[in-house]
Ligand SMILES: CCCCC/C=C\C/C=C\C/C=C\C=C\C(=O)SCCNC(=O)CCNC(=O)[C@H](O)C(C)(C)COP(=O)(O)OP(=O)(O)OC[C@H]1O[C@@H](n2cnc3c(N)ncnc32)[C@H](O)[C@@H]1OP(=O)(O)O
């Protein structure tokens with residue numbers, strides 16, 4: 001994808017002239033190699049250059065219904081091309097994955113308020129791939145990948161989203177007819193929220209309580225046809241629709257769904273994990289939580305999504321800050337680029353560092369997920385709880401940071417950041433949605449804390465711990481003494497580990513004390529605030545630890561100039577982290593006021609060094625102009641021209657006088673009240 005061909009703003013050009021490392025080398029790292037960057041650019045260009053998409057149309061001005069219809073139309077243009085490209089590339093599964101990975105960015109530019117088909121290729125397809133037996137795969141996968149059927153993942157209900165054990169939808173098996181009957185016995189049992197459900201898809205994975213031989217066997221996944229394949233009319237007994245306007249995701253078509261005696265054939269219960277014999281005998285899976293597998297995969301994917309949203313927001317904020325001039329620092333000088341105000345650097349630079357460290361974490365977690373899944377396929381499920389805890393913890397910490405950072409980027413653009421054309425509102429809406437979907441973040445932190453408390457008990461009893469929580473041994477070994485602070489990267493890591501372990505201890509002690517008067521469950525609830533804080537700190541420990549390990553490897557493999565930039569980024573991440581968590585650190589680490597002042601000074605030094613590299617790093621994220629879609633963040637930095645051009649496109653500016661003048665304003669003005 002070519003950069004914007006207009007003349008680059010001179011302030012921005014001056015910045016780029018000072019970059020002292022190879023930006024392309026950084027881009028190659030971010031996308032996993034030069035070949036991948038080439039593919040990404042090719043795929044972006046292949047889709048975005050298609051005139052049929054009509055990307056000139058600013059869909060933000062359309063009505064709710066028109067937005068949805070345009071999003072469906074555009075998506076179909078893309079999916080038709082996807083299949084054409086897939087065939088041209090050779091038609092393998094790997095080719096499909098390559099295209100889909102790159103569509104992550106492209107789809108955001110095509111449908112900024114969400115993709116009405118996103119669940120089909122993600123949660124629907126993944127569930128069928130991972131939770132079916134061989135016959136079911138043979139039956140459903142070709143139809144899914146040919147898009148002969150379109151599906152979603154329908155789990156959440158009006159009454160229950162978090163506590164899925166209490167979902168109310170029932171699937172009652174009758175061995176005589178070899179059918180399940182699906183029912184929504186109450187209003188609260190209506191499915192509510194599933195993406196693409198309202199009017200787009202005709203099938204869904206439905207999570208329902210299985211009843212057989214008079215007993216409930218817990219929630220199980222069923223594949224259910226919802227709409228007629230010719231007319232798209234809801235099938236008998238299906239009550240379905242769109243849930244209405246939301247904070248964002250306007251074109252995702254989140255829906256509701258109720259069942260009244262809907263018949264589903266025996267073969268439609270997904271049977272890789274739990275099994276139901278034809279006579280109705282239920283066979284338990286090795287671990288009941290295997291049915292939660294799709295959520296785990298998506299939580300892992302969400303780390304890279306968070307990294308990319310931060311990368312996009314910081315690109316916009318930084319480019320704008322390098323061309324916007326405001327408020328002289330010395331009264332008699334010209335107004336500086338706003339980036340010269342150190343508070344502006346403090347708003348943007350740590351965000352850029354987070355995007356890089358989150359990307360390291362996403363790579364690490366993806367590999368871990370693969371290896372634990374492979375173990376699972378051989379029947380070894382021992383590491384499932386560890387993966388569950390880690391994915392919950394990082395999903396929460398990274399999406400919380402993501403939403404915070406994107407909002408800070410918007411604020412860093414002053415008033416113009418509040419314009420839709422600045423491009424930050426959809427990023428923010430997507431970030432904040434991610435704090436809730438795939439598990440509300442407090443609940444995710446509490447799941448991670450459960451693992452921490454178990455590990456803490458294990459450590460106290462001299463048991464063994466998984467690698468990521470071994471720092472709990474150090475805390476116990478110190479026997480109440482505080483960790484002594486030293487101002488190195490590893491010293492900062494040890495300080496955050498001490499804070500996380502200390503907070504885990506406080507939560508553990510809280511539970512132990514309360515257990516004397518309460519049940520363990522009540523005691524755990526009363527310790528909830530400490531537990532979430534412990535889990536959050538644990539998430540930062542993981543990020544810093546993985547950041548250190550991965551960046552050390554990167555530095556060994558890149559040019560010295562880029563190596564220095566990575567070193568700077570890692571230090572920025574670490575120092576920003578410890579300063580933000582200083583309250584927790586002071587509680588558990590022997591750190592003096594002088595140490596803290598030194599850290600604050602170190603931050604200023606890091607900013608000074610990063611000042612010249614920052615533009616190279618955000619350019620290296622390589623968001624082309626159609627993808628960044630921002631008046632403030634375009635490559636050329638011509639923000640004022642972009643702003644006025646965007647304003648002129650407002651529907652209100654297509655005529656000199658709006659009809660409300662003659663209809664209401666003029667009569668009102670003439671009425672003398
Ligand atoms: C391919 C790319 C795709 C990218 C997609 C991009 C964009 C997406 C766009 C739009 C959004 C789209 C979709 C959104 C979809 C959804 O939101 S789907 C609905 C998601 N819902 C949730 O996440 C619900 C959250 N709740 C839960 O997950 C569970 O209820 C919870 C884990 C909180 C508790 O489960 P429960 O059965 O009640 O367990 P207990 O509390 O009794 O016990 C906890 C023990 O269970 C272990 N455990 C739990 N889960 C797992 C697991 N997955 N694996 C392994 N183990 C698990 C846990 O460790 C505890 O063990 P101990 O008892 O401590 O030993």
Ligand SMILES: Cc1cc2nc3c(=O)[nH]c(=O)nc-3n(C[C@H](O)[C@H](O)[C@H](O)COP(=O)(O)OP(=O)(O)OC[C@H]3O[C@@H](n4cnc5c(N)ncnc54)[C@H](O)[C@@H]3O)c2cc1C
Nearest residue numbers: 154155156160161162193194195433436437438439440442
């Ligand atoms: C944009 C978006 C897309 C979605 N897409 C889908 C989809 O495709 N398919 C699907 O099935 N679902 C989907 N969902 C639903 C989503 O997964 C749930 O909303 C989410 O899991 C939270 O559940 P809830 O709404 O029941 O929240 P609740 O659980 O009711 O949470 C409300 C409050 O209660 C607190 N709370 C709840 N339980 C506990 C606890 N144990 N301890 C402490 N505090 C607690 C929470 O922290 C929160 O503050 C989507 C949601 C959104 C917003």
